[in-house]
Amino acid sequence: MARNQEHSDAMYARAREVIAGGVSSDARRLPGTPIYVDHASGSRLWDVDGNGYIDYVLGQGPAILGHSPDVLAEAVSAQMRRGVTYSAQHLAEIEVAERMRSMVPCAELIRFNSVGSEAAHAAIRLARGHTGRAKILKFEGHYHGWFDPVLFSVHPPLDQAGPADHPVLVPGSGGQQQNQAADLVLAPWNDLQAFTDAVARHRGEIAAVVMEPVLCNSGAITPDDAYLAAVRQICDDEGILLIFDEVITGFRLAPGGAQERLGITPDIGVFGKAMAGGMQVSALAGKAEVMESIASGKVSHAGTFNSHPVAMAGARAVLEVLDEKREDIYPEMERRGRRLMNGIAAIASRLGVPMLVQGTGHLFQIYLTDAADVRDYREFATTDRSTMTRLHGLLLDEGINMVPRGLWFLSSAHTDADVDQTLTAFETALARLR
Structure with a gap:
């Protein structure tokens, strides 16, 4: 009807x-x-x-x-009466970071943003700044935000996408310049041989491999057995950072996200969505050695609404429930x-x-x-x-x-x-x- x-x-x-x-x-x-x-x-x-x-x-x-949920509504309402935005530090951001560190395997140090696209962009900048390399390897069908440098080959028409084992980069929007893909390397996902070949073609040039550890923007696809472990080992052998974009899977598939459920720890994780139950929070979390490039000022990371007090109050309340229950x-x-x-x-x-x-x-x-x-x-x-x-x-x-x-x-x-x-x-x- x-x-x-x-x-x-x-x-x-x-x-x-x-x-x-x-x-x-x-x-x-x-x-x-x-x-x-x-x-x-x-x-x-x-x-x-x-x-x-x-x-x-x-x-x-x-x-x-x-x-x-009542727990979120009460936390957000209480913070609204204490102040909406400060452009200064506050207790909730520390408590959320501490909670994340206790839940997420890769989260030794954390920075906060408002939306997933920002945090994904920050992860890529961090990888380049930390390694001194320019190229990022991404996978066909994976989405890492709507910003120009990564919005390539998310859902490309198959008649434009090139060979399955050696796909070509297709812009996702009018207004993108093809030269923005100059430092992107594209590979099919769940194909270890194709991944190994792509890394070999760009040996010494790749700063990071970025992926959705469970592919949610083109289905709901869990990687093949041993695929992630092999990718992790190749990244270690080649000095490449591994980034998991867990904007969707983080705090949803397990308290520690897909990395907990699948048993593979990346160097950097990107989180959003479920971490605040509907409030606009995202996070960049990673191993201390890597995140030190932000802590030291070598890699810039800023934003007026980062650690927004009202949103962080929501994240604090939601993560407490997800962790303790x-x-x-x-x-x-x-x-x-x-x-x-x-x-x-x-x-x-x-x-x-x-x-x-x-x-x-x-x-x-x-x-x-x-x-x-x-x-x-x-x-x-x-x-x-x-x-x-x-x-x-x-x-x-x-x-x-x-x-x-x-x-x-x-x-x-x-x-x-x-x-x-x-x-x-x-x-x-x-x-x-x-």
Whole structure:
């Protein structure tokens, strides 16, 4: 059944008069009218037309405790009465850094930013400044922020992307200059031989290898067994820093992020989203020897809103819960997520719809494909993404909100009753799609 969107349609028309494209981030573009949220609480949100949704977008992942949890609201409200911004130091930034150091394997020293793109950019500058080398090796399909020097070959058209084992750098936006990719090296992910060959071609020139340790911007792909360990060893042998972009996976896959779950410690980690439960905080964390290049002033790192007091109060409160209640939160989130994954796969099989479901439970991806596995961007790109967009719309009609490309996030606020309702709605939507 189609949703009532009268007020949303009117707001969208009004927004297009004053906001370029009607939305403030390209990630929020939809084929039709986007959701205009009135309020959100726990696992649910409601739009301005009164439609309710079980929410698996969670602000693109940050709302790991659900929407508007009391612990976050109380911490932020209390700090608002003490001051909004200081451009000075305060206790909360120390306490958040101490908490991060106790949770995250690579976090010996930390610096804070506001958004993930800033922290990723800082990590790359730090790697170049620390090593004295210029080149950065990134992987096809991985996203490290929207800034020009790294927005290459995130989702390139396959007819422009070059050979699978030796891909070419494709700008992600008009306005980017191709010469900004002069110091980027591109490799396919999850292909150890191709990675080894790329490093050999640029021996002595690469400052850092940067990756999403679980690829979430092109599916929900966990690396092959032993792949990360081999990459870690090659980086050590070649004097290359290893950067994990954990803006999505940090504090979501485990209290210490993907590096804890997968057992590989990078030299530098980039964090955001879940670390503050929805407040705008990101972090650059790394081994002391590397971070000393910032501490000494050799590498510049600045920002008016770094360690923003209100946002840091939120991070302090959320990380305390995630750390001290880890044995309750993470196993239950994974259990419910896997129950949902298994239920979706069973429904698709029963209806005869080719579908693959991959992920950890804390987050997962559904693909419309006959393939038995998706291991990298190119395999993701060959799945039926246009029909996935249609499925997204049908799920919205049934009161289920997922990321349009097929990614789902779980929170500690989701319940077994939510899973039951979601599976019933999913079967209805998939039957309509078929």
